[in-house]
Amino acid sequence: MSDATFACKKSHSEPGPGDAGKTGSWRVLRPIINVNLCIPAKTNKMACFNCWLYCPDGVVTRTIPPTINYEYCKGCEICAEECPVAAIQMVEETKLIKKEK
Amino acid sequence: MHIIESGNVAAASGVKLARAQVIAAYPITPQTPLTEKLSEFVDAGEMQAEYIPVESEHSALAVCIAASSTGARAFTATSANGLLYMVEQVHWAAGARLPIVMCVVNRGIGAPWTVWNDHQDSISQRDAGWIQLYACDHQQIIDTVIQAFLLAETVSIPVMVCYDGYLLSHTYMPFDVPDPDKVDEFLPAFKPAYALDPKQPANLNTVTLPDIRPDVRGNLAPGYMEIRHNLHVDLRRAIDKVAEIDARFQKIFNRGGHPFIEPYCCEDADFIAVCLGSLSYQLRDVVDELREEGLKAGVAGLRLYRPFPEQAMVELLAKAKGVVVFEKALSYGNQGALFTDIKAALYPGPARPFVKNFILGLGGREIKTADLLKTFREACTQGPASIDTPQWIGLKL
Numbered sequence: 001m002s003d004a005t006f007a008c009k010k011s012h013s014e015p016g017p018g019d020a021g022k023t024g025s026w027r028v029l030r031p032i033i034n035v036n037l038c039i040p041a042k043t044n045k046m047a048c049f050n051c052w053l054y055c056p057d058g059v060v061t062r063t064i065p066p067t068i069n070y071e072y073c074k075g076c077e078i079c080a081e082e083c084p085v086a087a088i089q090m091v092e093e094t095k096l097i098k099k100e101k
Numbered sequence: 102m103h104i105i106e107s108g109n110v111a112a113a114s115g116v117k118l119a120r121a122q123v124i125a126a127y128p129i130t131p132q133t134p135l136t137e138k139l140s141e142f143v144d145a146g147e148m149q150a151e152y153i154p155v156e157s158e159h160s161a162l163a164v165c166i167a168a169s170s171t172g173a174r175a176f177t178a179t180s181a182n183g184l185l186y187m188v189e190q191v192h193w194a195a196g197a198r199l200p201i202v203m204c205v206v207n208r209g210i211g212a213p214w215t216v217w218n219d220h221q222d223s224i225s226q227r228d229a230g231w232i233q234l235y236a237c238d239h240q241q242i243i244d245t246v247i248q249a250f251l252l253a254e255t256v257s258i259p260v261m262v263c264y265d266g267y268l269l270s271h272t273y274m275p276f277d278v279p280d281p282d283k284v285d286e287f288l289p290a291f292k293p294a295y296a297l298d299p300k301q302p303a304n305l306n307t308v309t310l311p312d313i314r315p316d317v318r319g320n321l322a323p324g325y326m327e328i329r330h331n332l333h334v335d336l337r338r339a340i341d342k343v344a345e346i347d348a349r350f351q352k353i354f355n356r357g358g359h360p361f362i363e364p365y366c367c368e369d370a371d372f373i374a375v376c377l378g379s380l381s382y383q384l385r386d387v388v389d390e391l392r393e394e395g396l397k398a399g400v401a402g403l404r405l406y407r408p409f410p411e412q413a414m415v416e417l418l419a420k421a422k423g424v425v426v427f428e429k430a431l432s433y434g435n436q437g438a439l440f441t442d443i444k445a446a447l448y449p450g451p452a453r454p455f456v457k458n459f460i461l462g463l464g465g466r467e468i469k470t471a472d473l474l475k476t477f478r479e480a481c482t483q484g485p486a487s488i489d490t491p492q493w494i495g496l497k498l
Contacts, residue, residue, distance in 0.1 A: 002294045006338070007198040007257035009323040009331035011306045012295065016317030021310050 017072065023057070027075035029090040031068055037087035041065035051079035051088060102278050108269035111239040111276055112178070112204050112262070113138035115246030117148050118284040121176040121202075122291075125153040125164035129183035130216045131266035132206040136178060158183040162190035162203070169199035170305060172296030174250060177201065180266060181208035181215075181222045188226070195230030195332060197306050200253035200260075200291075202246065203231075207378065207429075208266040209464040217465020218266040220377055224406075224430035224438050226261070230332050232339060233407040235377045236264040237363065239276040241404075244356060247279065251288050252346050256339045258332070263406075265379045267465070279354055287353050336408040343405055361410035362417055363402040366392065370399030372481040373418060375443060376427040377403050380468065384427070387473045396481055403439070411446040418443070419452035425480045427473070428491075429462040436491050455485035461494035468495065 013019055031051075035041040039048035044064060051068075052060040059069040060079060068079075080088040106114075112135050116124070124143065126136040143152040151168075155161045158179050165175035179187065184205055194201050205223045209215040223233060234249060236242040242264050249260040264270065297303060313324035323331070340361075347360035365385050367373055374384050381402025391398040401417055418424050424447075428437035435441070440458035447453060457480050462468045472494055 002200075002257060002292065003255050003342070004294060006255070006335050007294065007331070009328045010198050010295075011196075011304075011309060011323070011328055013304045013307070013316050013322060014318065015302050015304050019304055019307060019317055021314050 022071050023074050024069075024071045027070075027073060027093055029075040029077060030070065030093050030096055031073065031075065031077070031079050031088045032091055033066060033068065034087045034089065035065045037085050038065055038083075039085060039087075048084065050082040050084060054078050054082045102280075103275055104278055105273050105275045106239070107134065107271055107273055108239050108242050108264055109135040109206070109271070110138055111242040112206075112246055112264070113142065114278055115243040116176050116202075117142050118243075118279060118281055119176075119202075119247050119250045119288055120174065120285075120290070121148070121150055121250075122173040123151045123153065123165065123168035123175045124177070125155050125161045125168075125175070126177045126179065127155055127158045127161050127183060129158070129180045131208055131218075131270045132178050132180040132183070132204065134270070135204060135206065139176075158187035159190055162187040162194060162201070165201045165203075166190060166194050166197065166199055169194075169201050170197070170297045172291065172293040174254075174291040175199075175201045176203070178204035178206065180206045181210050184222045184226065185210065188229075191226055191229045191231065193306070194259045196328070198257040198332070200250070200257055200293075202249045202253055202260050202262065204246065205261050205263045206266045206270045207263055215464035216266075218268055219429040219463045219465065220263070221430045221463070223261060223263045227407050227438060230258070230336065231407065232256075232258055232260040232336070232343075233405070234260060234262050235402075235404055235406060236262065236269065237379050237382050237402050237404075239269065239274040240356070242269065243276060243278065244350065244354070245404075247284055247288060248346050248350055250291075251349075252339070252342060254291050254293075255342050255346070256335055257294065258335060258339060263378070268379045277356075283353050287350060340405070340408050340410055359404065361403070361405045361413040363404055364417060365400045365402075367399035367401055367417060369397055371397040371422045372399070372425065372477070373421045373423075374398070374400040374425045374427060374477055375403060375418075375439065376400070377406060377429070377439065380427060380429065380462070383468065383470060384473060384477070386470055387477055390474055391478060391481075394478070396478065398477065398481065406439070409442050409446070414443060414446050415450055415452070418447065418454055419450065421454045423481055423484070424454050424456045425477055426456065426458050427494075428458065428460055431460050431463075431491065436489070440491065457486055458491035459494050460491045466495045
């Protein structure tokens with residue numbers, strides 16, 4: 001019985017990356033992986049991956065070495081906190097942006 | 102079939118006739134017998150519905166939101182602090198455009214605790230984006246519940262059916278239970294424009310950013326402001342639908358005819374009382390007495406409070422000299438909400454009857470017909486007030 005002229009604008013969308021926008025722009029601190037310390041990178045074994053496991057946004061890859069998708073990483077610092085060998089450093093975005101410019 | 106039953110049973114019978122598919126409610130006085138009756142209907146196999154017990158009102162409405170998202174006809178009911186406990190979900194249901202129907206069995210809000218009737222609970226939710234209908238007697242309760250499902254599903258906006266706790270919920274009155282076949286004719290099975298389907302996953306009402314943005318396919322999707330604007334526009338358009346649905350109901354059941362405001366002796370009235378709920382029927386006795394005294398009085402019971410039917414209200418009041426708004430609720434620190442709405446509706450037009458506001462019956466304080474008579478008579482004869490503040494009836498200072 002619904003009238004199609006009503007509720008023409010609703011928040012319904014197809015799931016996919018970026019449905020909530022490029023959340024990487026929210027980031028203040030950028031996690032950077034030091035491949036000289038990172039366990040899978042150093043040992044060339046599919047091991048550890050705490051960063052991948054704990055990332056609440058699923059932007060860390062389970063690869064050798066792990067990579068971070070900066071388009072969506074919000075910089076929450078959980079990966080750096082969970083890394084058992086302190087291989088992830090949080091660097092201020094402002095410093096990096098200046099350098100990148 | 103005419104039966105003599107309570108207002109809560111009238112509501113439950115309406116929900117049964119409307120063939121609600123999912124019911125989730127948490128008991129609270131004075132709504133409890135309504136949910137108990139529905140659980141009995143489901144248990145006895147008289148209703149093909151899922152009755153989902155929940156641990157709170159917040160969960161009750163959350164269940165209805167989920168059920169409605171999948172295309173089920175969902176119903177809940179609550180009162181007072183129960184309504185307040187589900188407030189987050191109340192606003193959500195409207196923003197999500199889900200055609201849920203909820204009975205609010207009007208009761209005062211704590212603190213201090215009260216279980217008795219006033220209108221503060223539903224009035225506090227007037228800005229939530231729901232349609233609010235008020236019933237004045239048992240017949241209107243059952244009829245309005247049935248109409249509410251058709252209205253909600255037509256305009257994709259949830260509807261509250263409000264009726265007075267105890268005064269209607271627990272009193273027994275004769276009323277007609279509509280013929281089920283006729284109800285099926287009036288209210289066909291719910292065919293949602295959209296239903297969540299596991300085979301086609303979707304994001305519903307995920308975070309929006311301040312501006313609009315492209316969706317995953319690169320098409321611009323409406324943002325928060327566009328979606329909320331659409332809700333407002335559709336609420337305004339729903340006023341016509343309320344009238345259409347009332348006309349359709351009248352054609353099939355031969356009842357109705359006053360979808361927005363139910364007038365009594367208003368055609369030639371110099372003074373019109375306006376209020377919500379069963380109070381309007383009590384005021385009919387007062388109007389009869391004032392008419393005998395030679396005062397041209399009338400009373401209007403507002404049936405549709407949100408969206409506010411300004412046009413109908415202005416047409417009704419334009420010829421009156423004075424309007425007296427009796428309210429069982431208050432925008433604390435200001436005035437009665439209905440009072441401010443009526444003044445705002447009259448302001449742009451040429452007709453400016455004086456408008457007075459009386460607050461009464463809070464927390465179930467007895468409303469004596471003699472007090473109403475005295476107040477209404479004095480309000481009429483004394484003319485415009487020098488101050489615009491509400492006066493209180495029955496206050497014992």
